[in-house]
Amino acid sequence: MKSLPKSLHQKLLQREQNNALRQLALPNNLVDFSSNDYLGFAKSEAIFQQTHDLLVSRNYKVNGATGSRLLTGNHSIYTETEEFIAQFHQAEAALIFNSGYDANVGFFSSVPQRNDIILYDELSHASIRDGIQMSLAKSFKFKHNDVVDLENLLTKFQTATRNPQPATIFIITESVFSMDGDSPDLEKLVALSEKHNAYLVIDEAHAIGVFGEKGEGLVQQLNLQNNVFARIITFGKALGCHGAAVLGSEQLKTYLTNFARSFIYTTGLSPHSVATIFVAYQQLAKSQQERENLFQNIDYFKSCLPSSIFHLPSSSTIHSVVIPGNERVKIIAQQLQQNGFDVKPILSPTVPEGQERLRFCLHSYNSQKEIFTVLDLLSTFVF
Known part of the structure; x- marks a missing residue:
């Protein structure tokens, strides 16, 4: 079999020399x-068994979705699960993606437009940063959890783009950061986004199942769900299964269904995967x-x-x-x-x-x- 190009081999050697080579x-x-x-x-054996029972009761004896959700893969459990998730999180709508990575890449590559401004926390997850890199918008990082630095950037870009038409500004952060485990002051971020007419987007991957009266996340624990443009939630952490969803308005769901490439051009999750999400959410409430x-x-x-x-x-x-x-x-x-x-x-x-x-x-x-x-x-x- 043909070996790696020399440049790639050198990159592996450098990782080894730095004691940083990843292995499975x-x-x-x-x-x-x-x-x-x-x-x-x-x-959880209970979630495993309840998922099986749900599929049998619905006569879902299939192994895969068979295609993208826009073609043949949008089975009825998808609709039921998205409606349950939206209600649970007090959102207008929820759109399920195959993974947290797919959700972040799909959202950030398609929602911010050319000449828009993205202001993101410098410690944002790699999936957020990858989606931002695919966007046509201009992006700038602010110091970790630093609302003063963020407001300075908001003021700077609003002044610079005041005429002829103000740019749309997106503020991106996480409710719980995956490496440090800390959280931003979400109430101050909401206040800043409203003051500067910006769109606040929060990744709640490590907050779902942990914070909130029933594990709804930190945004709902603080009763800020109506002040946030979008929440990205994932099911591979506290929910113990796989997949993710974007929470927001019905219009946002329709937009992502039409323009998020990581949603459009992939086979949907299997009925079993979606049923596991549905059962896990019911278990979360208890x-x-x-x-x-x-x-x-x-x-x-x-x-x-x-x-x-x-x-x-x-x-x-x-x-x-x-x-x-x-x-x-x-x-x-x-x-x-x-x-x-x-x-x-x-x-x-x-x-x-x-x-x-x-x-x-x-x-x-x-x-x-x-x-x-x-x-x-x-x-x-x-x-």
């Missing part, structure tokens, strides 16, 4: 401190105990952290301990894994050089003994 790993039986399965839904356990574990984790370990502030499921250097953080992660705990290192260039870290993801099913033990081990390995 098989599932393990270690104590889970790395997955996004915050409520244990991915391993998962108060799981969320209570989760937040008890978050509080306990923070109380057990040694003061000498640099921990990025977070009230979410994601907690990062910064250990600079790819080689060092990989060694410590391996030591924790050898002792039975699945804790993953996050390396540069995924995070900036010097910000390499261990990323702890907490779950409703972690025990306090597990939390205490893994942090006690960490303190011995770090020093």
Whole structure:
């Protein structure tokens, strides 16, 4: 078989030399401190069985969607699930995409137009940034969670584009950031967007299932759902399945159906995948105990952290301990894994050089003994 071009081979060698080469790993039986399965839904036998029962009751004995949703793939469970999701999230409409990546790429590549302005948080997820790069709009990043820097940019671009016709400005952020686990001041962002007549878009991937009375997300916990232009939600975290949706107006749903290429030009999710989303949402509405356990574990984790370990502030499921250097953080992660705990290192260039870290993801099913033990081990390995 023909080998890689030399330029690509050199890029792989450089990754190896920097201790940053990514490799696929098989599932393990270690104590889970790395997955996004915050409520244990991915391993839920009840959701598995209820999904099967739903499909049988609807006589859906097929394996695939057979085509894009605009051709043959828009089975009736799609419609039922989107209506349920929209009602659950107090939105006019929901449009399901095949993944969070597809949703962000489809939205940001198609909604902002030429000469529009996109202002995005500098730590926005790669899928957001990839969608922005595909857009014809002009884009500028603002300092992480810095509303002062954002308002300076808003003022600058509104002044520059006041005549003859003001540009449409989009503000992009996440409600919970995937690497730091922190959150912006969403109420201030809403106030800024309204003051400057901008369109606020919030990715709620790591907030769905965690925040809100029934896991609706941080936007609804703060009762801001009517002040946000669009929310992107994903099902591969707390909901334990696969796919994503864009929440917004009926007009936005129609627009994306017509112009989001990652929606139009792909085979739809299978009936089984969509039925799993539907059942998981029904389970989410009844998962108060799981969320209570989760937040008890978050509080306990923070109380057990040694003061000498640099921990990025977070009230979410994601907690990062910064250990600079790819080689060092990989060694410590391996030591924790050898002792039975699945804790993953996050390396540069995924995070900036010097910000390499261990990323702890907490779950409703972690025990306090597990939390205490893994942090006690960490303190011995770090020093």
